[in-house]
Amino acid sequence: MNDTVIKAILKINPYAQISVSDDDINQITWENGTTPIPVADIQAQLPIVEFDMAMKDLRSTRNKLLSDTDHYAFSDQTLSDDMRTYRQSLRDITNGLTTVADVEAVVFPTKP
Numbered sequence: 001m002n003d004t005v006i007k008a009i010l011k012i013n014p015y016a017q018i019s020v021s022d023d024d025i026n027q028i029t030w031e032n033g034t035t036p037i038p039v040a041d042i043q044a045q046l047p048i049v050e051f052d053m054a055m056k057d058l059r060s061t062r063n064k065l066l067s068d069t070d071h072y073a074f075s076d077q078t079l080s081d082d083m084r085t086y087r088q089s090l091r092d093i094t095n096g097l098t099t100v101a102d103v104e105a106v107v108f109p110t111k112p
Contacts, residue, residue: 004053008045012037047100054103055094062090065108082112 005020005028016034021027025043030036072083079087089109097103 004046004049005042007049007053008042009037011045011049012041050100051098051103054100055097058094058097058103058106061108062093065111066090069111080112086110086112 003020003023005023005025006018009016009018009020009028013034016037017031018034019029019031021029025039028036066087069083069087071077072079073087086109093106093108097106
């Protein structure tokens with residue numbers, strides 16, 4: 001289930017108790033006395049939530065790729081310059097990203 005609307009609401013009020021039908025911003029039920037948040041305020045948070053989700057996915061992939069090469073970085077191993085550069089490129093891959101389009105345009109370096 002895509003829950004971007006819920007995540008946007010929780011960015012504004014982390015204690016909000018709500019339900020949303022079909023992730024539809026017009027189908028919000030405010031529960032247990034939660035003060036409703038204006039739709040415009042929720043909509044303003046949607047790009048931030050989408051960016052956060054894209055970055056989370058990117059970091060997950062990046063972390064897996066780093067983990068796959070961790071054994072090359074052990075103290076009893078000699079890390080080649082190519083592997084050092086690859087691992088640093090992975091660590092730097094999130095630098096300067098500010099939009100979902102930036103995240104989607106990321107090209108992962110090739111493992112040596």
